[in-house]
Amino acid sequence: MMTMKESFGDYSLIRLENHKGMTVTITDLGATVQSIFVPDRDGNVADVILGYDTPEEYLENDGYFGACIGRYANRIKGARFSLNGVEYKITANEGKNTLHGGTGYQVRRFNIDSMGEDYVLFSLTDPDGTDGFPAKLEVKVKYELTDGNELKISYEAVSDGDTVVNLTNHCYFNLAGQGNILSHELMINADSYLEVDSELIPTKACFVEGTEFDFRKPREVEKPYYDHCYVLMGELCAEVYERQSGRKMKVITDMPGVQFYAGGTTSDRRGKNGARYGKNSALCLETQFFPDAPNRPDFPSTVLKAGEVFKSTTSYIFSAE
Numbered sequence: 001m002m003t004m005k006e007s008f009g010d011y012s013l014i015r016l017e018n019h020k021g022m023t024v025t026i027t028d029l030g031a032t033v034q035s036i037f038v039p040d041r042d043g044n045v046a047d048v049i050l051g052y053d054t055p056e057e058y059l060e061n062d063g064y065f066g067a068c069i070g071r072y073a074n075r076i077k078g079a080r081f082s083l084n085g086v087e088y089k090i091t092a093n094e095g096k097n098t099l100h101g102g103t104g105y106q107v108r109r110f111n112i113d114s115m116g117e118d119y120v121l122f123s124l125t126d127p128d129g130t131d132g133f134p135a136k137l138e139v140k141v142k143y144e145l146t147d148g149n150e151l152k153i154s155y156e157a158v159s160d161g162d163t164v165v166n167l168t169n170h171c172y173f174n175l176a177g178q179g180n181i182l183s184h185e186l187m188i189n190a191d192s193y194l195e196v197d198s199e200l201i202p203t204k205a206c207f208v209e210g211t212e213f214d215f216r217k218p219r220e221v222e223k224p225y226y227d228h229c230y231v232l233m234g235e236l237c238a239e240v241y242e243r244q245s246g247r248k249m250k251v252i253t254d255m256p257g258v259q260f261y262a263g264g265t266t267s268d269r270r271g272k273n274g275a276r277y278g279k280n281s282a283l284c285l286e287t288q289f290f291p292d293a294p295n296r297p298d299f300p301s302t303v304l305k306a307g308e309v310f311k312s313t314t315s316y317i318f319s320a321e
């Protein structure tokens, strides 16, 4: 195992390498995963996530490629919520609603707290009132690479007052390393998903049975427009398989939900090494609490009380067969 720190324009790039041919790079800009190189069934290594060669491109482009999303991943309806009887108005950045925290963590410089032979630990102080959220939040995000080809992301957060928290990672995966993901085979361990309105705000939970949302048995993604939160049934979240390369990815999490986004709104752009990205170039499996939970007493609570420690872990485990 090996960890190295390189420069990435005005930022840093941390390189984690294991003994199984896997390499992951992460920048302190947004604690963003910049590349994940994984072998296929013949040992050929390819980069399985979308991203850019420079920090400037991360800052100029939309899409949150690879970033740590906070303080609140996904949408909050009407850019407002009430907590302890007080109404908080937060930054609206998708029509009237808030997406991925408003200004968000993807444009912030994280501190590199420590590095070991198989990990890097970042921290961020998110001041009271940023994007309108109450209380100062201290966030820690640890990326660990094992010889089991597991990229483990652990979050920890503590605030000095009551607030809401929903942290995730926004990697765009393409296990072929090119082309589109519509023929990737996907399994999501969920027998229900959250139906949404025209602004992608959840309305109610619905069974997947007999619908195009049923991924309980592995099948091709096929449709370009998935952008829904699934209600997970256990720690096994999802599995993705790409037939040509044989690459497989298993997602494990302690979060109650996962946003499956098929990348249907990714606009044409230039990415790493001159690659062209566009609609459905990659898919996201963003483990998280449910969208709009601060306004939904019927959803698992996202409230973090003053002084309490929030902890959560998600692993992306790669193999090839």
Ligand code: GAL
Pocket (backbone or CB within 6 Å): 062, 063, 064, 074, 099, 200, 227, 259, 261, 265, 286
């Ligand atoms: C997803 C979201 C999509 C889209 C994407 C970023 O998490 O659900 O609707 O906004 O992020 O482009």
